[in-house]
Amino acid sequence: MKRSFLALLAAAYVLSGCSILASGLSNVDPTTLATAANTAMTALTISDEQIAQLSAQSVAYMDSVNKVDKGAYDTRLRKLMSKVKTVNGVPINLKVYKTNEVNAFACGDGSIRVYSGLMDVMDDAELMAVIGHEIGHVVNKDTKNAMKKTYMAYAARLALGSTGSVLGSLSTSVLGDIAQSYLNAQYSQKQEFAADAAGFQFAIDQGYSPYSMYNSLVKLMKLNGESSTKPSGTQTAFSSHPATEERAARMKAAAEAYGK
Numbered sequence: 001m002k003r004s005f006l007a008l009l010a011a012a013y014v015l016s017g018c019s020i021l022a023s024g025l026s027n028v029d030p031t032t033l034a035t036a037a038n039t040a041m042t043a044l045t046i047s048d049e050q051i052a053q054l055s056a057q058s059v060a061y062m063d064s065v066n067k068v069d070k071g072a073y074d075t076r077l078r079k080l081m082s083k084v085k086t087v088n089g090v091p092i093n094l095k096v097y098k099t100n101e102v103n104a105f106a107c108g109d110g111s112i113r114v115y116s117g118l119m120d121v122m123d124d125a126e127l128m129a130v131i132g133h134e135i136g137h138v139v140n141k142d143t144k145n146a147m148k149k150t151y152m153a154y155a156a157r158l159a160l161g162s163t164g165s166v167l168g169s170l171s172t173s174v175l176g177d178i179a180q181s182y183l184n185a186q187y188s189q190k191q192e193f194a195a196d197a198a199g200f201q202f203a204i205d206q207g208y209s210p211y212s213m214y215n216s217l218v219k220l221m222k223l224n225g226e227s228s229t230k231p232s233g234t235q236t237a238f239s240s241h242p243a244t245e246e247r248a249a250r251m252k253a254a255a256e257a258y259g260k
């Protein structure tokens with residue numbers, strides 16, 4: 001699998017809601033997208049094994065284009081996650097990307113990637129809730145399904161048949177459309193509720209307050225201008241999660257009910 005397609009898949013991770021915050025195509029340069037035009041694509045059908053392989057390969061790609069922290073961020077994350085050995089039965093693989101982006105994602109190959117920008121704004125409890133939320137998307141197969149959907153959409157745009165492989169030859173405008181389809185893709189409210197519930201429980205299991213998930217959502221809303229405290233004009237990646245307020249309300253109610 002060529003790197004260029006991996007770039008698209010990697011973008012899909014960040015943009016399709018695999019991550020808690022969609023943050024734009026910043027990790028994929030136009031040249032990379034253009035090269036995808038010449039990438040050989042496999043069939044419209046894709047097996048779970050292929051999805052698993054693509055997960056690992058696309059995370060490897062993400063690792064190669066991001067600055068992986070080897071210092072204090074990495075130390076903090078490993079310390080926080082020291083009791084967590086697996087995601088869905090798969091050994092975890094942790095890395096911090098050193099970037100101001102407020103983001104994180106997890107994938108079915110056990111990879112958990114946390115952006116230092118997220119670590120800067122979240123305290124330990126909130127950070128763990130966010131990580132638990134991302135793990136929830138993996139456990140609930142949201143990540144896998146989103147990836148599959150992205151792949152299928154890409155293959156369909158290449159007008160591939162349902163069997164066999166075809167060499168795609170795409171104009172940049174078509175590639176732009178593909179990128180747009182990732183940009184617009186997002187998890188359903190139901191999927192987000194379920195991932196929030198996973199983050200809620202994960203934080204508690206790791207010894208943190210039942211309010212951790214709620215607090216992290218409130219913080220994200222503030223950062224993204226869904227509250228009066230936010231300076232205008234701030235890039236609002238999180239606005240792709242329009243019903244965040246309802247999610248936060250549910251998490252607050254769950255925290256209040258916890259232990260009663």
Ligand SMILES: [Zn+2]
Nearest residue numbers: 019020192195
């Ligand atoms: Zn989510």
